Amino acid sequence: MKYLRATAYPFLFLPIILLLLFTGCKEEEVQTPLNTEKELLSFKLESARNPQLKDGDIAGEISGTVIALEIPEDVDISSLIATFTHSGVKVLVGDKEQVSGKTPNNFSSPLTYRVVAEDESVQEYRVVVTLTPVIVPEVIAIPCIRVETEGRKPIVEKKTYLPATIVIEANGWGDDYEGTTQIRGRGNSTWEMPKKPYRLKLDKKSVILGLGEERDWILLANYIDPTLMLNAVAFKIGQLLELPFTNHAIPVDLYLNGEYAGNYMLTEQVELSSTRVNIDKKEGILLEIDTNFDEDFQFKSTHYKLPVMVKDPDIKSDEHFQRVKDEFHQLEAAIASDQFPNTRYKEYLDVESLVKYFIVYNLTHNMEINHPKSIYIHKDKGGKYTMGPIWDFDWAYDYEGKGVHFGSHERPFLTNKNFPAPALGYTFFNRFFEDPAFVALYKETWRRFHSQKKAELMEYVDWYAKQVTESQKKDQEKWQKGTTNYGYKIRQLKSWLEGRFAFIDAETNALK
Template structure:
């Protein structure tokens, strides 16, 4: 379906095809009162990668400039396409690369910053959005189904997302997960925006982030300060000192009592967040990185939202992890906080009370993969990696549909192992402790 531009191109000649990209910068999006033939759209040639039941994001950068790195913001325009035609006006934004280790892949992610707040696919309006490539996960769904799980378990905020196909400068880039960025906002992480409120991300040594302030606790944990955006040295000292005090507390006998612990950290969010990490066996979830938390002065620390699960459910770099054994519980705060039966009994109870939600993840995975199967033909035509297996890819497949069997089989085995651990008599369980 090759698209030609209609009239109202701000004085651009329809015959000047070679100047088309430059001309696109000279018009304004029409208002609802404009006539139908005044509607304009970005160029899309989907003859090689046809519509496959997912809406498309068509993005055109200024002068067709490449998105080369994670720092340089490139002016661009974006339009949503349905099956046969555009379904939005053209939106102004800046685009840059995103991700750390995923940036090394051929299909990398993008960060979108719109000129004005926009509501995309019914999600609350905001300027900041991400496009996750999910290339290390050949099923493409691990992040999505984990967010569904967190929502079903009652997380206060879970980043909303939809799957889309992306065309950048008329080149097909594949299936992406358009997802809300994690930020302080009434519709996202709903805490006050002040120097008494902090949104933090536990990170690792290999993470590069030149935008946010950071600090190390005395225990050696590295945190980025996502909010406030420009903390003073005093603000940084305040949050660092609080986490230093907390990390000293969790090593004390008092931390083995849930009532005492709840004065420092929201206990329900701790148990829920830990079990999501443990259930998925997320390789970043053993208190390594992509661990979000918030703290408002004179209030308990709150863990969440969940983020970054493309290497989970058995996936690791170049190898498949067993569905057995504890993982998240062996490291960081989790190892210290659940090193008492009194605290760990709440993990057992949460697993028992929410068993149905964890069981539902396998069905969620299978249904989401079924829904993506038509578009996956485009994805793996553009990126023919399904049957490849090397350091970044732990599995190989003949067909995209086969990823469902592999993923759901691992989930079912993981549930069986956790059942044996968490629902069995105390003396026979909790082997990591």
């Protein structure tokens, strides 16, 4: 009996041992390793949480493990609150846990944000602050235009001209001028804004502020533009690219019936003329492709349903109008063909002008090409369709869809996302990137423009800002719109353009 008890004893514990082994193995199988993610995803200083930032948010550029911030030198940075997003379980500065949008830090001293992962590993991000100088502007006088309507009647509509007198004090921008004119409102969405744009029709052709002798002139209000120069910068890009018939921009102070109306931009009316779109006035054609579809002679194109309007000249007969439609449909058919790009489309279209046109719209991120809106194209007698003049950049510079300029510089300008279907302009214009020869010319033209013209463009931004600084103050006081820190807004524009140059470099490098 002792033998049996001794030998049987171990078997009494066998089920318990097996159970323990099974349980141990099961626990090992379901054990999940701790997460190692620890990345700082976004970083900015919001003006809503930092009242010393008088002119809007400051976005941090995260590059590797460095957070770069550009802050005006007149801002107190000893206590700033950062808003950020991250992966991982927490963010520390020193030993203090950070709460996005709540925890202040002294940015005048070396600062390192530490992102901690679930497995307690750490990724450090060093803050680099660049204090940008606040430029004290030199007072410069820009031209002053004074318009007084007959009986001092207010300008309340876009169709009926009011007779008026006009006096221009050139202030060194050309010759002074005095004469009679007519004036009315203009624009689509811009006419609905408090500060109105206007069209002038002088009683006789005249040279105005050094620009070619004509009757028709435009005064752009630039109401939503905090720099008062976004259209001017776009025009400068077109001029640097030598895009045919690109407009000029002259900043002016406008007075209507004795009352200051604000800072305006004087520019040419888009029309056929020897000093404007200089092509044959009888056999040439200036078309506008625009969803507003508001000209007397208009048609929807056959393949892409583009809203095409005849801007100039006046149509004289049904046969004339049919010829205009037939010529455009000939171009469109070559582009829509299943054989594209191996069609005759280059016999009908000046491809170089389209390349340059795309560069202007891409660099300024003007998404109105996708609708399409304000797209001009002209054709001389016996010639090819040529893109331009360029027009309407109020909603460019990352404004469309956001309502704020100079946000992301990394959005493509051709897109069919977030547009009322269908995005007719996108469908048509994106087609050209299916042509390898077009892509090669686009890439080469961009690289040449970047290397040879970028510096001149940035100098122009500084020059124009210098001209309008004092006028901008008066405009902001008048309309309570824009910025109280104009120098910072100009730096923001230039920084955005720098980012846009870099984005397009990468974008063109990726094109095949």
